[in-house]
Amino acid sequence: xxxxxxxxxxxxxxxxxxxxxxxxxxxxxxxxxxxxxxxxxxxxxxxxxxxxxxxxxxxxxxxxxxxxxxxxxxxxxxxxxxxxxxxxxxxxxxxxxxxxxxxxxxxxxxxxxxxxxxxxxxxxxxxxxxxxxxxxxxxxxxxxxxxxxxxxxxxxxxxxxxxxxxxxxxxxxxxxxxxxxxxxxxxxxxxxxxxxxxxxxxxxxxxxxxxxxxxxxxxxxxxxxxxxxxxxxxxxxxxxxxxxxxxxxxxxxxxxxxxxxxxxxxxxxxxxxxxxxxxxxxxxxxxxxxxxxxxxxxxxxxxxxxxxxxxxxxxxx
Numbered sequence: 001x002x003x004x005x006x007x008x009x010x011x012x013x014x015x016x017x018x019x020x021x022x023x024x025x026x027x028x029x030x031x032x033x034x035x036x037x038x039x040x041x042x043x044x045x046x047x048x049x050x051x052x053x054x055x056x057x058x059x060x061x062x063x064x065x066x067x068x069x070x071x072x073x074x075x076x077x078x079x080x081x082x083x084x085x086x087x088x089x090x091x092x093x094x095x096x097x098x099x100x101x102x103x104x105x106x107x108x109x110x111x112x113x114x115x116x117x118x119x120x121x122x123x124x125x126x127x128x129x130x131x132x133x134x135x136x137x138x139x140x141x142x143x144x145x146x147x148x149x150x151x152x153x154x155x156x157x158x159x160x161x162x163x164x165x166x167x168x169x170x171x172x173x174x175x176x177x178x179x180x181x182x183x184x185x186x187x188x189x190x191x192x193x194x195x196x197x198x199x200x201x202x203x204x205x206x207x208x209x210x211x212x213x214x215x216x217x218x219x220x221x222x223x224x225x226x227x228x229x230x231x232x233x234x235x236x237x238x239x240x241x242x243x244x245x246x247x248x249x250x251x252x253x254x255x256x257x258x259x260x261x262x263x264x265x266x267x268x269x270x271x272x273x274x275x276x277x278x279x280x281x282x283x284x285x286x287x288x289x290x291x292x293x294x295x296x297x298x299x300x301x302x303x304x305x306x307x308x309x310x311x312x313x314x315x316x317x
């Protein structure tokens with residue numbers, strides 16, 4: 001089977017940038033700002049579209065519905081819904097301080113998955129940083145009080161960033177992408193976000209953006225982010241495993257899982273199922289489970305994303 005090039009769904013959130021996704025990753029969109037490109041998505045808030053092959057023009061969910069569950073692989077039979085979502089994010093301004101719920105809470109309260117995510121920093125301005133968990137253990141009362149009096153960021157762990165840094169963020173971890181950061185995000189298939197602090201910003205309607213303090217208080221982990229080891233992988237959980245590969249390289253997409261390949265640097269060529277396609281920064285390919293051997297030629301860097309058996313993932317999430 002061939003690899004399918006995907007066309008992303010794009011988002012114009014007010015904190016987004018205006019050039020990085022277009023100039024560095026070739027994302028075509030009229031949105032301004034251009035904050036996010038959902039390069040592999042089955043989420044109803046922004047499904048990606050197949051841009052190559054016999055299914056070109058159909059959304060990824062439409063293709064999967066017609067092709068059947070075998071193209072997802074045996075590791076995905078544990079899921080009632082497509083497990084993951086992949087984004088490119090350009091933060092010209094800082095995002096809100098926020099938290100995502102676990103599956104248990106999100107399925108009960110929101111009707112969709114919770115959100116564990118992985119960030120791979122692709123570009124960062126000098127002095128750029130992000131918030132990632134608390135600096136120390138805090139009580140729920142102290143957390144609530146810091147939101148009310150505006151001192152929350154003083155309780156958070158502030159992490160300087162540079163290209164190549166990787167952050168694994170389990171559901172419940174308070175976090176915020178800082179200004180001047182471009183990253184790839186691999187996450188559960190969810191769009192549930194609880195804002196707890198937003199720097200007093202106002203939305204396009206001129207009103208302060210909504211906060212979700214009570215829900216955040218219910219789901220947040222009140223301590224430092226966990227230290228996790230993933231062996232040879234950038235990160236891994238029940239919903240996704242991610243590797244970073246430098247071309248040229250070869251791989252195999254077996255019957256256990258589909259593969260997603262996202263080019264984050266350089267150019268080259270991907271050959272799969274007897275068909276060759278150009279690889280360029282920002283290009284994302286969906287390889288159906290059972291596609292077999294594939295070859296990436298050229299000096300490009302690609303994120304390789306798949307689903308492995310939950311018994312194998314080191315995070316236990």
